[in-house]
Amino acid sequence: MRVVVIGAGNVATHLSVAIASLADMEIIQVYSHTEIHAQVLATRLQCDYTADLSHIRNDADIYLFALKDQALESVICSIPSNNGLWLHTSGSMPISVFSGFTERYGVLYPLQTFSKSREITFEGIPLFIECYRKEDKELLEGLARRLSGNVCELSSEKRRSLHLAAVFACNFTNHIYALAEEILQKEGLSRDYLFPLIDETASKIHEMPAREAQTGPAIRYDENIINKHLAMLADDSAVQTLYRLLSQSIHNKQQ
Amino acid sequence: MRVVVIGAGNVATHLSVAIASLADMEIIQVYSHTEIHAQVLATRLQCDYTADLSHIRNDADIYLFALKDQALESVICSIPSNNGLWLHTSGSMPISVFSGFTERYGVLYPLQTFSKSREITFEGIPLFIECYRKEDKELLEGLARRLSGNVCELSSEKRRSLHLAAVFACNFTNHIYALAEEILQKEGLSRDYLFPLIDETASKIHEMPAREAQTGPAIRYDENIINKHLAMLADDSAVQTLYRLLSQSIHNKQQ
Structure with a gap:
Protein backbone atom coordinates (compact mmCIF):
# COMPACT_ATOMS: atom_id res chain seq x y z
CA MET A 1 0.00 0.00 0.00
CA SER A 155 -19.94 11.95 11.75
CA SER A 156 -18.41 15.29 10.80
CA GLU A 157 -20.86 17.07 13.08
CA LYS A 158 -19.96 15.03 16.16
CA ARG A 159 -16.26 15.25 15.30
CA ARG A 160 -16.58 19.03 15.33
CA SER A 161 -17.81 18.89 18.95
CA LEU A 162 -15.10 16.44 19.86
CA HIS A 163 -12.54 18.85 18.46
CA LEU A 164 -14.03 21.71 20.48
CA ALA A 165 -13.84 19.58 23.64
CA ALA A 166 -10.22 18.74 22.76
CA VAL A 167 -9.34 22.43 22.49
CA PHE A 168 -10.50 22.80 26.09
CA ALA A 169 -8.98 19.56 27.40
CA CYS A 170 -5.61 20.10 25.74
CA ASN A 171 -4.94 23.59 24.39
CA PHE A 172 -6.65 25.53 27.18
CA THR A 173 -5.38 23.16 29.87
CA ASN A 174 -1.83 23.56 28.60
CA HIS A 175 -2.21 27.33 28.60
CA ILE A 176 -3.42 27.22 32.20
CA TYR A 177 -0.22 25.27 32.97
CA ALA A 178 1.75 28.03 31.23
CA LEU A 179 0.08 30.71 33.37
CA ALA A 180 0.88 28.70 36.52
CA GLU A 181 4.50 28.37 35.41
CA GLU A 182 4.67 32.12 34.81
CA ILE A 183 3.50 32.83 38.37
CA LEU A 184 6.21 30.54 39.78
CA GLN A 185 8.89 31.93 37.50
CA LYS A 186 8.23 35.48 38.77
CA GLU A 187 8.93 34.20 42.31
CA GLY A 188 11.99 32.19 41.29
CA LEU A 189 10.21 28.93 42.17
CA SER A 190 10.77 25.77 40.14
CA ARG A 191 7.92 24.67 37.86
CA ASP A 192 8.79 21.07 38.86
CA TYR A 193 6.87 21.56 42.12
CA LEU A 194 3.64 21.49 40.09
CA PHE A 195 4.15 18.09 38.43
CA PRO A 196 2.66 15.87 41.17
CA LEU A 197 -0.36 18.18 41.37
CA ILE A 198 -0.82 18.31 37.59
CA ASP A 199 -0.44 14.54 37.29
CA GLU A 200 -2.90 13.84 40.09
CA THR A 201 -5.44 16.29 38.63
CA ALA A 202 -5.26 14.45 35.30
CA SER A 203 -5.35 10.96 36.90
CA LYS A 204 -8.25 11.80 39.16
CA ILE A 205 -10.77 12.23 36.37
CA HIS A 206 -10.18 8.67 35.18
CA GLU A 207 -12.02 7.73 38.38
CA MET A 208 -14.65 10.44 38.69
CA PRO A 209 -16.26 13.12 36.50
CA ALA A 210 -14.32 16.39 36.62
CA ARG A 211 -17.22 18.15 38.27
CA GLU A 212 -16.97 15.79 41.24
CA ALA A 213 -13.19 16.07 41.36
CA GLN A 214 -13.34 19.86 41.70
CA THR A 215 -11.53 21.32 44.72
CA GLY A 216 -10.33 24.80 45.69
CA PRO A 217 -11.64 28.18 46.82
CA ALA A 218 -13.89 28.85 43.81
CA ILE A 219 -16.44 26.09 44.59
CA ARG A 220 -17.72 27.97 47.63
CA TYR A 221 -16.67 31.30 46.02
CA ASP A 222 -14.40 32.09 48.96
CA GLU A 223 -14.09 35.86 48.44
CA ASN A 224 -11.35 36.13 51.03
CA ILE A 225 -8.90 33.99 49.01
CA ILE A 226 -10.25 35.01 45.60
CA ASN A 227 -9.79 38.72 46.31
CA LYS A 228 -6.25 38.12 47.60
CA HIS A 229 -5.41 36.24 44.41
CA LEU A 230 -6.96 38.91 42.20
CA ALA A 231 -4.81 41.50 43.98
CA MET A 232 -1.71 39.40 43.33
CA LEU A 233 -2.54 39.39 39.61
CA ALA A 234 -2.99 43.17 39.44
CA ASP A 235 -0.05 43.59 37.06
CA ASP A 236 -1.65 41.40 34.37
CA SER A 237 -5.27 42.38 33.85
CA ALA A 238 -5.90 39.72 31.17
CA VAL A 239 -4.85 36.93 33.53
CA GLN A 240 -6.74 38.60 36.36
CA THR A 241 -9.92 38.55 34.26
CA LEU A 242 -9.35 34.88 33.44
CA TYR A 243 -8.94 34.10 37.14
CA ARG A 244 -12.21 35.88 37.95
CA LEU A 245 -14.23 34.30 35.14
CA LEU A 246 -12.87 30.80 35.75
CA SER A 247 -13.71 31.11 39.46
CA GLN A 248 -17.22 32.32 38.66
CA SER A 249 -17.66 29.51 36.15
CA ILE A 250 -16.57 26.88 38.70
CA HIS A 251 -18.98 28.32 41.24
CA ASN A 252 -21.89 28.49 38.79
CA LYS A 253 -21.39 25.00 37.34
CA GLN A 254 -21.21 23.43 40.82
CA GLN A 255 -24.67 24.63 41.79
CA MET B 1 4.44 11.67 69.42
CA SER B 155 8.32 31.78 53.31
CA SER B 156 4.65 32.71 53.68
CA GLU B 157 4.97 35.17 50.83
CA LYS B 158 6.37 32.63 48.37
CA ARG B 159 3.88 30.01 49.55
CA ARG B 160 1.06 32.43 48.69
CA SER B 161 2.33 32.56 45.08
CA LEU B 162 2.72 28.80 44.99
CA HIS B 163 -0.88 28.46 46.10
CA LEU B 164 -2.02 30.86 43.38
CA ALA B 165 -0.12 28.80 40.79
CA ALA B 166 -1.73 25.65 42.21
CA VAL B 167 -5.21 27.13 41.77
CA PHE B 168 -4.40 27.49 38.08
CA ALA B 169 -2.63 24.15 37.67
CA CYS B 170 -5.26 22.14 39.52
CA ASN B 171 -8.59 23.90 40.15
CA PHE B 172 -8.78 25.76 36.84
CA THR B 173 -7.39 22.83 34.88
CA ASN B 174 -9.98 20.53 36.41
CA HIS B 175 -12.73 22.99 35.56
CA ILE B 176 -11.53 23.11 31.97
CA TYR B 177 -11.83 19.30 31.97
CA ALA B 178 -15.39 19.71 33.29
CA LEU B 179 -16.26 22.10 30.45
CA ALA B 180 -14.82 19.64 27.90
CA GLU B 181 -16.87 16.82 29.45
CA GLU B 182 -19.99 18.97 29.25
CA ILE B 183 -19.46 19.54 25.52
CA LEU B 184 -19.13 15.79 24.93
CA GLN B 185 -22.11 14.97 27.13
CA LYS B 186 -24.36 17.24 25.07
CA GLU B 187 -23.40 15.20 21.99
CA GLY B 188 -23.78 11.86 23.73
CA LEU B 189 -20.02 11.20 23.38
CA SER B 190 -18.08 9.36 26.08
CA ARG B 191 -15.74 11.46 28.22
CA ASP B 192 -13.31 8.51 28.13
CA TYR B 193 -12.19 9.63 24.66
CA LEU B 194 -10.41 12.56 26.29
CA PHE B 195 -8.21 10.56 28.68
CA PRO B 196 -5.25 9.88 26.34
CA LEU B 197 -5.24 13.55 25.32
CA ILE B 198 -5.47 14.81 28.90
CA ASP B 199 -2.75 12.39 30.06
CA GLU B 200 -0.40 13.33 27.22
CA THR B 201 -0.98 17.07 27.82
CA ALA B 202 0.01 16.57 31.48
CA SER B 203 2.99 14.30 30.66
CA LYS B 204 4.34 16.59 27.98
CA ILE B 205 5.21 19.43 30.33
CA HIS B 206 7.54 17.17 32.31
CA GLU B 207 9.73 17.41 29.23
CA MET B 208 9.21 20.97 28.06
CA PRO B 209 7.82 24.26 29.42
CA ALA B 210 4.07 24.57 28.82
CA ARG B 211 4.62 27.52 26.52
CA GLU B 212 6.67 25.34 24.16
CA ALA B 213 4.17 22.49 24.40
CA GLN B 214 1.29 24.71 23.25
CA THR B 215 -0.62 23.47 20.20
CA GLY B 216 -3.98 24.32 18.61
CA PRO B 217 -5.75 27.05 16.68
CA ALA B 218 -5.25 29.85 19.22
CA ILE B 219 -1.45 30.11 18.79
CA ARG B 220 -1.84 31.56 15.30
CA TYR B 221 -5.27 32.99 16.27
CA ASP B 222 -6.93 31.00 13.48
CA GLU B 223 -10.16 33.03 13.22
CA ASN B 224 -11.74 30.48 10.94
CA ILE B 225 -11.75 27.76 13.61
CA ILE B 226 -12.12 30.12 16.56
CA ASN B 227 -15.25 31.74 15.13
CA LYS B 228 -16.77 28.33 14.38
CA HIS B 229 -16.13 27.26 17.97
CA LEU B 230 -17.54 30.49 19.38
CA ALA B 231 -20.70 29.90 17.32
CA MET B 232 -20.97 26.37 18.73
CA LEU B 233 -20.87 27.82 22.26
CA ALA B 234 -23.60 30.39 21.57
CA ASP B 235 -25.97 28.81 24.10
CA ASP B 236 -23.56 29.41 27.01
CA SER B 237 -22.21 32.93 26.92
CA ALA B 238 -20.02 32.48 30.02
CA VAL B 239 -18.19 29.54 28.44
CA GLN B 240 -18.07 31.39 25.13
CA THR B 241 -16.34 34.33 26.85
CA LEU B 242 -13.87 31.94 28.50
CA TYR B 243 -13.09 30.40 25.10
CA ARG B 244 -12.44 33.81 23.58
CA LEU B 245 -10.27 35.11 26.44
CA LEU B 246 -8.27 31.88 26.73
CA SER B 247 -7.60 31.94 22.96
CA GLN B 248 -6.53 35.58 23.11
CA SER B 249 -4.31 34.86 26.11
CA ILE B 250 -2.63 31.93 24.32
CA HIS B 251 -2.03 34.12 21.29
CA ASN B 252 -0.67 37.05 23.31
CA LYS B 253 1.62 34.96 25.53
CA GLN B 254 3.14 33.17 22.52
CA GLN B 255 4.36 36.40 20.98
Missing part, protein backbone atom coordinates in the same frame (compact mmCIF):
# COMPACT_ATOMS: atom_id res chain seq x y z
CA ARG A 2 1.55 3.29 -1.11
CA VAL A 3 0.85 6.52 0.75
CA VAL A 4 1.48 10.15 -0.18
CA VAL A 5 1.64 12.48 2.83
CA ILE A 6 0.49 16.02 2.20
CA GLY A 7 1.78 18.19 5.01
CA ALA A 8 4.90 17.97 7.17
CA GLY A 9 3.74 19.40 10.50
CA ASN A 10 3.18 17.71 13.85
CA VAL A 11 0.27 15.48 12.79
CA ALA A 12 1.80 14.62 9.40
CA THR A 13 5.08 13.67 11.06
CA HIS A 14 3.67 11.44 13.79
CA LEU A 15 1.01 9.81 11.63
CA SER A 16 3.33 9.08 8.71
CA VAL A 17 6.00 7.62 11.00
CA ALA A 18 3.35 5.37 12.56
CA ILE A 19 2.04 4.29 9.14
CA ALA A 20 5.56 3.66 7.79
CA SER A 21 6.18 1.30 10.71
CA LEU A 22 3.34 -1.00 9.58
CA ALA A 23 4.10 -3.99 7.39
CA ASP A 24 3.16 -3.57 3.70
CA MET A 25 2.74 0.21 4.08
CA GLU A 26 5.11 2.52 2.25
CA ILE A 27 5.20 6.31 2.29
CA ILE A 28 6.29 7.16 -1.25
CA GLN A 29 6.25 10.99 -1.12
CA VAL A 30 5.90 13.95 1.21
CA TYR A 31 4.54 17.29 0.07
CA SER A 32 4.93 20.53 1.97
CA HIS A 33 4.53 24.11 0.87
CA THR A 34 7.84 24.69 2.70
CA GLU A 35 10.49 22.60 0.91
CA ILE A 36 12.78 22.21 3.91
CA HIS A 37 9.93 20.79 6.00
CA ALA A 38 9.11 18.29 3.24
CA GLN A 39 12.76 17.34 3.03
CA VAL A 40 13.18 16.81 6.79
CA LEU A 41 10.19 14.48 7.00
CA ALA A 42 11.09 12.69 3.74
CA THR A 43 14.59 12.05 5.06
CA ARG A 44 13.14 10.50 8.18
CA LEU A 45 10.78 8.35 6.09
CA GLN A 46 13.40 7.67 3.39
CA CYS A 47 11.13 8.75 0.54
CA ASP A 48 10.76 11.45 -2.13
CA TYR A 49 9.46 14.91 -1.44
CA THR A 50 8.15 17.91 -3.31
CA ALA A 51 7.05 21.48 -2.63
CA ASP A 52 5.21 21.65 -5.94
CA LEU A 53 1.56 20.56 -5.89
CA SER A 54 1.67 19.63 -9.57
CA HIS A 55 4.43 17.12 -8.82
CA ILE A 56 2.38 15.10 -6.37
CA ARG A 57 2.46 11.49 -7.57
CA ASN A 58 -0.77 10.02 -8.91
CA ASP A 59 -0.03 6.33 -8.26
CA ALA A 60 -0.60 6.09 -4.50
CA ASP A 61 -3.38 4.14 -2.79
CA ILE A 62 -3.85 6.68 0.00
CA TYR A 63 -3.40 10.47 0.10
CA LEU A 64 -3.13 11.72 3.64
CA PHE A 65 -3.92 15.43 3.99
CA ALA A 66 -2.49 16.53 7.36
CA LEU A 67 -2.67 20.29 6.93
CA LYS A 68 -3.91 23.35 8.75
CA ASP A 69 -7.60 23.90 8.02
CA GLN A 70 -6.95 27.09 6.02
CA ALA A 71 -4.53 25.29 3.71
CA LEU A 72 -6.65 22.16 3.27
CA GLU A 73 -9.24 23.55 0.86
CA SER A 74 -6.78 25.26 -1.44
CA VAL A 75 -4.51 22.22 -1.59
CA ILE A 76 -7.42 19.88 -2.32
CA CYS A 77 -8.49 21.90 -5.32
CA SER A 78 -4.93 22.23 -6.62
CA ILE A 79 -3.62 18.69 -6.75
CA PRO A 80 -3.84 16.56 -9.88
CA SER A 81 -6.69 14.03 -9.84
CA ASN A 82 -5.95 10.38 -9.09
CA ASN A 83 -7.69 7.20 -8.00
CA GLY A 84 -6.39 6.96 -4.41
CA LEU A 85 -8.38 7.32 -1.21
CA TRP A 86 -8.14 10.90 0.06
CA LEU A 87 -8.13 11.30 3.83
CA HIS A 88 -7.86 14.39 5.95
CA THR A 89 -6.96 14.45 9.65
CA SER A 90 -8.83 17.56 10.79
CA GLY A 91 -11.21 17.63 13.73
CA SER A 92 -13.07 20.68 12.55
CA MET A 93 -13.30 20.26 8.76
CA PRO A 94 -16.29 18.27 7.46
CA ILE A 95 -15.76 15.29 5.19
CA SER A 96 -17.56 17.27 2.46
CA VAL A 97 -14.49 19.46 1.94
CA PHE A 98 -13.43 16.79 -0.62
CA SER A 99 -16.77 16.78 -2.41
CA GLY A 100 -16.50 17.52 -6.13
CA PHE A 101 -12.77 16.79 -6.29
CA THR A 102 -12.82 13.01 -5.99
CA GLU A 103 -15.25 10.18 -5.32
CA ARG A 104 -13.05 8.37 -2.83
CA TYR A 105 -12.58 10.25 0.43
CA GLY A 106 -12.78 10.09 4.18
CA VAL A 107 -11.41 11.31 7.50
CA LEU A 108 -8.88 9.87 9.95
CA TYR A 109 -8.84 12.14 13.00
CA PRO A 110 -6.42 11.29 15.83
CA LEU A 111 -7.53 12.85 19.12
CA GLN A 112 -4.12 13.70 20.49
CA THR A 113 -1.61 16.56 20.83
CA PHE A 114 1.59 16.14 18.85
CA SER A 115 4.91 17.91 19.09
CA LYS A 116 7.67 16.95 16.69
CA SER A 117 10.23 16.75 19.47
CA ARG A 118 8.25 14.24 21.52
CA GLU A 119 7.88 10.56 20.66
CA ILE A 120 4.42 9.09 21.03
CA THR A 121 2.87 5.69 20.50
CA PHE A 122 -0.34 5.50 18.47
CA GLU A 123 -1.57 2.36 20.22
CA GLY A 124 -4.05 3.99 22.62
CA ILE A 125 -4.87 7.14 20.67
CA PRO A 126 -8.58 7.40 19.82
CA LEU A 127 -8.90 7.50 16.01
CA PHE A 128 -12.18 8.79 14.59
CA ILE A 129 -12.98 7.71 11.06
CA GLU A 130 -15.59 8.74 8.51
CA CYS A 131 -15.91 7.45 4.97
CA TYR A 132 -17.87 8.77 1.97
CA ARG A 133 -18.24 5.52 0.01
CA LYS A 134 -19.08 2.22 1.71
CA GLU A 135 -16.56 0.49 -0.59
CA ASP A 136 -13.68 2.41 0.97
CA LYS A 137 -14.64 1.77 4.57
CA GLU A 138 -12.75 -1.50 4.84
CA LEU A 139 -9.53 0.14 3.68
CA LEU A 140 -9.88 3.10 6.06
CA GLU A 141 -11.01 1.06 9.03
CA GLY A 142 -8.29 -1.52 8.42
CA LEU A 143 -5.61 1.17 8.41
CA ALA A 144 -7.01 2.80 11.55
CA ARG A 145 -7.25 -0.50 13.44
CA ARG A 146 -3.67 -1.35 12.62
CA LEU A 147 -2.60 2.00 14.08
CA SER A 148 -4.69 1.97 17.26
CA GLY A 149 -6.86 -0.25 19.41
CA ASN A 150 -9.26 2.65 19.88
CA VAL A 151 -11.11 3.29 16.58
CA CYS A 152 -14.57 4.82 16.33
CA GLU A 153 -16.77 5.84 13.41
CA LEU A 154 -18.03 9.40 13.83
CA ARG B 2 0.78 12.57 69.95
CA VAL B 3 -1.14 14.58 67.37
CA VAL B 4 -4.50 16.36 67.56
CA VAL B 5 -6.10 16.92 64.17
CA ILE B 6 -8.27 20.02 63.91
CA GLY B 7 -10.46 19.65 60.83
CA ALA B 8 -11.94 16.60 59.11
CA GLY B 9 -12.02 17.63 55.46
CA ASN B 10 -9.98 16.38 52.51
CA VAL B 11 -6.57 17.63 53.69
CA ALA B 12 -7.18 16.65 57.34
CA THR B 13 -8.23 13.16 56.28
CA HIS B 14 -5.31 12.40 53.96
CA LEU B 15 -2.66 14.03 56.12
CA SER B 16 -3.81 12.39 59.37
CA VAL B 17 -4.02 8.97 57.73
CA ALA B 18 -0.48 9.44 56.42
CA ILE B 19 0.80 10.57 59.83
CA ALA B 20 -0.97 7.72 61.63
CA SER B 21 0.84 5.25 59.40
CA LEU B 22 4.23 6.42 60.67
CA ALA B 23 5.91 4.56 63.52
CA ASP B 24 5.73 6.34 66.91
CA MET B 25 3.06 8.76 65.70
CA GLU B 26 -0.38 8.60 67.22
CA ILE B 27 -3.44 10.68 66.40
CA ILE B 28 -5.14 11.08 69.76
CA GLN B 29 -8.13 13.27 68.82
CA VAL B 30 -10.01 14.76 65.89
CA TYR B 31 -11.94 18.00 66.12
CA SER B 32 -14.54 19.15 63.63
CA HIS B 33 -17.25 21.77 63.89
CA THR B 34 -19.50 19.08 62.36
CA GLU B 35 -19.64 16.18 64.81
CA ILE B 36 -20.39 13.49 62.23
CA HIS B 37 -17.32 14.51 60.20
CA ALA B 38 -15.15 14.30 63.33
CA GLN B 39 -16.63 10.91 64.11
CA VAL B 40 -16.05 9.46 60.63
CA LEU B 41 -12.38 10.45 60.61
CA ALA B 42 -11.86 9.41 64.24
CA THR B 43 -13.33 5.98 63.48
CA ARG B 44 -10.89 5.58 60.63
CA LEU B 45 -7.99 6.65 62.88
CA GLN B 46 -9.32 4.77 65.92
CA CYS B 47 -9.12 7.77 68.20
CA ASP B 48 -11.31 10.20 70.15
CA TYR B 49 -13.19 13.07 68.62
CA THR B 50 -14.98 16.23 69.66
CA ALA B 51 -17.05 18.99 68.11
CA ASP B 52 -16.43 21.25 71.09
CA LEU B 53 -13.37 23.50 70.91
CA SER B 54 -13.10 23.68 74.68
CA HIS B 55 -12.69 19.90 74.79
CA ILE B 56 -9.60 19.81 72.62
CA ARG B 57 -6.92 17.93 74.56
CA ASN B 58 -3.97 19.91 75.84
CA ASP B 59 -1.44 17.07 76.07
CA ALA B 60 -0.49 16.59 72.41
CA ASP B 61 2.91 17.30 70.87
CA ILE B 62 1.48 18.55 67.57
CA TYR B 63 -1.77 20.34 66.72
CA LEU B 64 -2.54 20.09 63.03
CA PHE B 65 -4.96 22.79 61.82
CA ALA B 66 -6.33 21.58 58.46
CA LEU B 67 -9.23 23.98 58.05
CA LYS B 68 -10.70 26.33 55.51
CA ASP B 69 -8.98 29.71 55.71
CA GLN B 70 -12.09 31.45 57.04
CA ALA B 71 -12.39 28.99 59.91
CA LEU B 72 -8.69 28.97 60.79
CA GLU B 73 -8.49 32.33 62.55
CA SER B 74 -11.58 31.86 64.70
CA VAL B 75 -10.56 28.33 65.72
CA ILE B 76 -7.03 29.46 66.64
CA CYS B 77 -8.31 32.11 69.00
CA SER B 78 -10.86 29.76 70.57
CA ILE B 79 -8.86 26.70 71.60
CA PRO B 80 -7.37 26.32 75.09
CA SER B 81 -3.66 27.10 75.28
CA ASN B 82 -1.15 24.26 75.39
CA ASN B 83 2.54 23.57 74.81
CA GLY B 84 2.33 21.65 71.53
CA LEU B 85 3.59 22.76 68.12
CA TRP B 86 0.74 24.33 66.14
CA LEU B 87 0.84 23.76 62.39
CA HIS B 88 -1.55 24.87 59.70
CA THR B 89 -1.74 23.41 56.19
CA SER B 90 -2.95 26.44 54.22
CA GLY B 91 -1.25 27.74 51.09
CA SER B 92 -2.65 31.22 51.39
CA MET B 93 -2.58 31.96 55.14
CA PRO B 94 0.65 33.46 56.51
CA ILE B 95 2.46 31.82 59.40
CA SER B 96 1.67 34.94 61.45
CA VAL B 97 -1.95 33.89 61.83
CA PHE B 98 -0.77 32.07 64.98
CA SER B 99 1.06 35.09 66.38
CA GLY B 100 -0.09 36.07 69.87
CA PHE B 101 -1.80 32.75 70.56
CA THR B 102 1.26 30.53 71.06
CA GLU B 103 5.03 30.70 70.77
CA ARG B 104 5.41 27.38 68.98
CA TYR B 105 3.99 27.40 65.47
CA GLY B 106 4.64 26.68 61.81
CA VAL B 107 3.21 25.58 58.48
CA LEU B 108 3.08 22.23 56.69
CA TYR B 109 1.59 22.86 53.23
CA PRO B 110 1.09 19.85 50.94
CA LEU B 111 0.91 20.91 47.29
CA GLN B 112 -1.67 18.42 46.13
CA THR B 113 -5.40 18.01 45.46
CA PHE B 114 -7.22 15.66 47.83
CA SER B 115 -10.60 14.00 47.55
CA LYS B 116 -11.78 11.80 50.41
CA SER B 117 -12.86 9.05 48.02
CA ARG B 118 -9.44 8.75 46.37
CA GLU B 119 -6.42 7.10 47.95
CA ILE B 120 -3.13 8.91 47.51
CA THR B 121 0.43 8.28 48.61
CA PHE B 122 2.29 11.14 50.25
CA GLU B 123 5.71 9.94 49.11
CA GLY B 124 6.18 12.33 46.15
CA ILE B 125 3.97 15.22 47.29
CA PRO B 126 5.92 18.47 47.68
CA LEU B 127 5.62 19.59 51.30
CA PHE B 128 6.42 23.23 52.07
CA ILE B 129 7.39 24.00 55.64
CA GLU B 130 7.88 27.19 57.62
CA CYS B 131 8.70 27.46 61.29
CA TYR B 132 8.51 30.43 63.72
CA ARG B 133 11.09 29.25 66.28
CA LYS B 134 14.38 27.67 65.26
CA GLU B 135 13.98 25.18 68.13
CA ASP B 136 10.90 23.65 66.50
CA LYS B 137 12.38 23.27 63.04
CA GLU B 138 13.84 19.84 63.67
CA LEU B 139 10.47 18.48 64.78
CA LEU B 140 8.61 19.95 61.81
CA GLU B 141 11.23 19.04 59.23
CA GLY B 142 11.55 15.54 60.67
CA LEU B 143 7.81 14.96 60.39
CA ALA B 144 7.70 16.35 56.84
CA ARG B 145 10.66 14.23 55.69
CA ARG B 146 9.07 11.09 57.04
CA LEU B 147 5.93 11.86 55.02
CA SER B 148 7.57 12.82 51.72
CA GLY B 149 10.87 12.81 49.89
CA ASN B 150 10.06 16.28 48.55
CA VAL B 151 10.32 18.81 51.41
CA CYS B 152 11.19 22.47 50.97
CA GLU B 153 11.40 25.41 53.36
CA LEU B 154 9.40 28.36 52.05
